[in-house]
Amino acid sequence: MIFLTVGTQFPFDRLIKAVDEAVGCDGEEVFAQIGMSSYEPLNFRAVVSLDKDQFDRYFREASGIIGHAGMGTISLALEWNKPLLVLPRRKKYGEVVNDHQVGIAQKFEELGHLLAAYEAEDLRKKMRGLSQFVPRSRQTQSEAVAGRIAAFLREVPQIG
Amino acid sequence: MTDIHGNRLKIALVASSGGHLSQLLKLRDAWQGHDVFYIVTTDVVKEKLGADKRVYVSGECNRQNIFRVANVFLRSARAIRCERPDVVLSTGAAVGCLSCFVGKWFGARVVWVDSITNVNRMSLSGRMVRYITDLCLVQWPSLAQKYKRAEYVGNII
Numbered sequence: 001m002i003f004l005t006v007g008t009q010f011p012f013d014r015l016i017k018a019v020d021e022a023v024g025c026d027g028e029e030v031f032a033q034i035g036m037s038s039y040e041p042l043n044f045r046a047v048v049s050l051d052k053d054q055f056d057r058y059f060r061e062a063s064g065i066i067g068h069a070g071m072g073t074i075s076l077a078l079e080w081n082k083p084l085l086v087l088p089r090r091k092k093y094g095e096v097v098n099d100h101q102v103g104i105a106q107k108f109e110e111l112g113h114l115l116a117a118y119e120a121e122d123l124r125k126k127m128r129g130l131s132q133f134v135p136r137s138r139q140t141q142s143e144a145v146a147g148r149i150a151a152f153l154r155e156v157p158q159i160g
Numbered sequence: 161m162t163d164i165h166g167n168r169l170k171i172a173l174v175a176s177s178g179g180h181l182s183q184l185l186k187l188r189d190a191w192q193g194h195d196v197f198y199i200v201t202t203d204v205v206k207e208k209l210g211a212d213k214r215v216y217v218s219g220e221c222n223r224q225n226i227f228r229v230a231n232v233f234l235r236s237a238r239a240i241r242c243e244r245p246d247v248v249l250s251t252g253a254a255v256g257c258l259s260c261f262v263g264k265w266f267g268a269r270v271v272w273v274d275s276i277t278n279v280n281r282m283s284l285s286g287r288m289v290r291y292i293t294d295l296c297l298v299q300w301p302s303l304a305q306k307y308k309r310a311e312y313v314g315n316i317i
């Protein structure tokens with residue numbers, strides 16, 4: 001089963017519609033959390049929101065994840081080593097205030113962490129490869145960054 | 161509890177819900193031993209942070225709605241005016257930017273960590289706030305070359 005999540009804050013009808021059309025043709029099993037989106041999928045089951053435990057369970061048990069290119073979705077997929085396909089939200093469709101999701105999708109696609117479709121028409125093709133996709137795990141340096149900040153804080157005098 | 165220099169600071173930790181906050185929380189080792197409080201954008205993340213934390217909720221905003229920006233500004237300003245932090249540390253977005261300016265006004269040091277999602281240039285908030293930062297970190301090496309005040313140590317997510 002593929003788990004489609006678009007977050008609960010902002011709608012993302014373009015993605016749900018694209019997945020719906022792909023499922024209509026290829027018949028993959030999909031379950032979705034669609035939040036504020038108004039498009040109602042015909043070909044798979046969808047709920048408005050899930051609580052955290054349910055969300056985690058669907059996420060963990062899915063063979064693949066489809067979502068927007070938000071850092072929340074991306075880092076969760078990497079954490080659980082899940083194949084992830086993203087469709088970046090775009091400014092030109094009024095989905096977000098700038099195109100930063102395109103930048104991060106391109107970069108992480110290049111690094112082998114995820115699959116990306118940049119327009120809705122490309123989604124169906126990319127979806128076919130999703131379950132077989134093996135994401136490259138990501139090395140981070142959060143300890144070094146925290147250490148840099150801690151070192152800075154040691155030099156800060158108290159105001160009070 | 162104090163750090164090895166006996167220097168216990170009050171630190172405002174500021175982030176919007178979602179990716180900004182998850183990046184901030186990856187840095188928790190940085191503020192061990194200091195007195196911290198949070199400014200976040202939604203009530204739901206209070207639970208994520210834990211009941212024992214001091215949390216102020218500013219509401220959400222983006223640059224397209226000036227009234228919401230004003231509301232977030234007032235709420236974060238109120239939190240900072242009451243708490244008088246020594247340092248404001250933020251991973252973005254708008255609420256972080258606004259809080260950094262307010263904090264600076266009240267004499268705090270400002271630490272900005274630009275979100276990893278900004279690959280080709282710093283976020284709008286980051287570009288505005290970088291002039292008043294005391295430490296400005298970016299998560300891609302190319303950005304540290306592009307912006308004079310920005311420093312690259314590594315990525316946090």
